[in-house]
Amino acid sequence: MDNADRDAGKGRRWAFSRRSIFGIGALGLAVPTLTAAVTSNGTPARAAGATRKITIYAESLGNNQYGYGLERGKATIPGPILEMYEGDTLEITLVNTTDQRLSIHPHGVDYDTTSDGSPFNGSFNAPGETRTYTWRSHEMTAAAGRRFLPGSAGYWHYHDHAMGTDHGTAGVLRGLYGALIVRRRGDILPDKQFVAVLHDTTINNRIAPDTPIFEANLGQRVEWVAIGHGNLYHTFHLHSHRWADNRTGYLEGPSDPSASIDNKDLGPGSSFGFQVLAGDGGGPGAWMYHCHVQSHSDTGMSGVFLVRNADGSMPAGAQEAIDRFKGHRHIQSDHGGHTG
Amino acid sequence: MDNADRDAGKGRRWAFSRRSIFGIGALGLAVPTLTAAVTSNGTPARAAGATRKITIYAESLGNNQYGYGLERGKATIPGPILEMYEGDTLEITLVNTTDQRLSIHPHGVDYDTTSDGSPFNGSFNAPGETRTYTWRSHEMTAAAGRRFLPGSAGYWHYHDHAMGTDHGTAGVLRGLYGALIVRRRGDILPDKQFVAVLHDTTINNRIAPDTPIFEANLGQRVEWVAIGHGNLYHTFHLHSHRWADNRTGYLEGPSDPSASIDNKDLGPGSSFGFQVLAGDGGGPGAWMYHCHVQSHSDTGMSGVFLVRNADGSMPAGAQEAIDRFKGHRHIQSDHGGHTG
């Protein structure tokens, strides 16, 4: 763990998710460095951060599905959660093990045209090719008076931008996407992380009852990242939990004017995230999360957020609810292939 | 009127809307109580509030339309505006007078799985059945440092989650929805309240020229609640009035960074609200509100906000505008049945 992480992690209660690479020390080489300072040409100088190097494998999962993974043969849909602190740099060596042109394109962070991930900028992996993409990030910087240009912190995402079309339409359709989280120093860290990609008529390229069952114990701090993809608009709804419609999902102070919501419009390419305390208000039980477009939820864009009792035991009625859910018959969609 | 209402109502200038149950004392039994404090398992304790008991009747309105009402035989589309202050509890006895499975599912508030209103949790009324649903609410609570988990305050809504499909698609289609407002102590109270549900190609299951004509006198504080439902995305536009895109629609202070808007994307399951002074800036007259999706406004998702003169008289030109509107011919939609 490098210095940046050590400072930021003071007193944190962090449970690494299976696929999170927040503490990337074990997976790559951390090299403190300066991010590109461009003061000579008018853009702000940025604070130093840590540079982390990771390798990502883009692989075929069979059944016309593709995924990103941190180890060969371990690709998933969605891909691994990638995390940075503002100021950090991520150097990604993307290994294309497939026979398709593909790339990795991030939202939110800073990158040169050579790391754009677009055929437009000649930035992609040919079949079988290995290529490095560099993503930088920065803290907020003074713009004028008391105004600031926002830092990179946010609930972002990454995806292919080269398979099938110059916008990566086939890559996205087949599963080449994942969450990218950039944190501001001092942000509250979660105990658990869940990613729901609302994509055409699927969640994470699956339809109910094969959509994820996300589990947490009552009171655990759970971080959700919701991402939109494909051709359809969606709305993400979570039962019996709500969050602030701002950067973090919690209020920055008593006068934070942000609305509280439990349903948010989510078009392709948009993303947001928030933290909730599992069962806060409603208690333990099996809670639905779903797209609120009626024809989408009816045909399978629905999943389960299982809030266990504080000791991890199953709450009354939860198994029955899940059994009921598993017994549901939804209309098959084109994108319902299993990937795991 | 119970204590909670009395405190909150100090000096307020409140005109009860026909269907509002903000001051629920006359309609139900107010019982001060503690909301569920779950400190033993990690979620925050909540402040005490008032418990109000009401009865709602779910009824057939004929013409394949259904509604919720506070009295037998008085169901409407949308249903009554339900209101709470943060900390209050609402105990709803739902009487299902129909031959259909149905329920009531709220957004924004806290409820156990038994009050989820979903077949998934076995929470619904069989035909003819009476069942109680309990909705709790809470104030903001400290999360860490100076951060706060948002309270329940918001412009929410409620709807059926059981008729036709496990997501209540038929119930929503036929009119089983309404507004739910949770206020924070100190929120400014309105003189008038209007609810516009943008639902498939209708507003409140009606199409122009049979959509509501909402009326207020110049300068009255008018509260709008806009709700999205069904399968289509919409945008809500109000002529010559604008509001802040935050929790309340007014700015919390001079440094509130919220954008000012007069048109807002509104997908199914989303909702928002705001207050305007009637005619503020534009003066009295007949003003349009409509979905800004061109094919939707052209086929009938349009209505009239009539701002009368301050003394209640008709402003010049307003009757002519309404006559023009009433003479419009819109393409008939499937959902245009009259319900009132």
Place this chain on the structure above:
Amino acid sequence: MDNADRDAGKGRRWAFSRRSIFGIGALGLAVPTLTAAVTSNGTPARAAGATRKITIYAESLGNNQYGYGLERGKATIPGPILEMYEGDTLEITLVNTTDQRLSIHPHGVDYDTTSDGSPFNGSFNAPGETRTYTWRSHEMTAAAGRRFLPGSAGYWHYHDHAMGTDHGTAGVLRGLYGALIVRRRGDILPDKQFVAVLHDTTINNRIAPDTPIFEANLGQRVEWVAIGHGNLYHTFHLHSHRWADNRTGYLEGPSDPSASIDNKDLGPGSSFGFQVLAGDGGGPGAWMYHCHVQSHSDTGMSGVFLVRNADGSMPAGAQEAIDRFKGHRHIQSDHGGHTG
């Protein structure tokens, strides 16, 4: 330049865009005046501002396209950027040089029913007719306690509301739209301004590779205004730049809770704007902006933001990217006619 502009312009570094009329003195007659104070009937009195008079010509551009222009024979799609400071009034003499009924309807500002631009209020230009529309604006005003009603400042837009249907569907379809910016005193002024109207399957009624190539030098402060129109929902995405999801796109202070985004849902009638430093983070190069709905970007809703080197020279690789873009073949749409 009138007094209002002189005060607001202190120390500003302003490069007038070709079509901006921010400093309207050269184009019209500036007459300081009081905006309508309606204290006698309950709405707030407003501060005095400047009144500017301009003439706009609505013209046929051939090929079934129409545009607004500040000079006869110079109409464009989108029309000129119109700008005001809060408190200012704009008196627009609209000359209809076409054989169609049409109008001009603004978002965000204040106007009487006679300036509504809607057939509903009898406010439109018959074929060949000249008519004056008055748009007022106001600063934020105290609402109660420390709350404020928002001022008019915002990234708004204007459009026809009378051609083809009573909602101006044909006028919008054919190009009668433009950006309207209302600034708050003290807002940071940009060096460059770009307007992207996401409209059906086009950007500014064009499809790639004929969509605009917007150019700026590295570090210039660039203001984008994105507007949604038509029947489809869109999402606006800009590569390697991001902004705060609030009124201005920059943070109002370190505790501004707004999310940072680089992709925003954009339904018909909605609009937003933001400022970025060109190449901030990513450096010079050719960057894509596009609708992130995959089928929309694939069929031509994509353009180029060319960030030149600080000295205006072409960055390495940029010409190759543009050549690649120009060589793209997109599926033709109905709305791809060239207009200028």
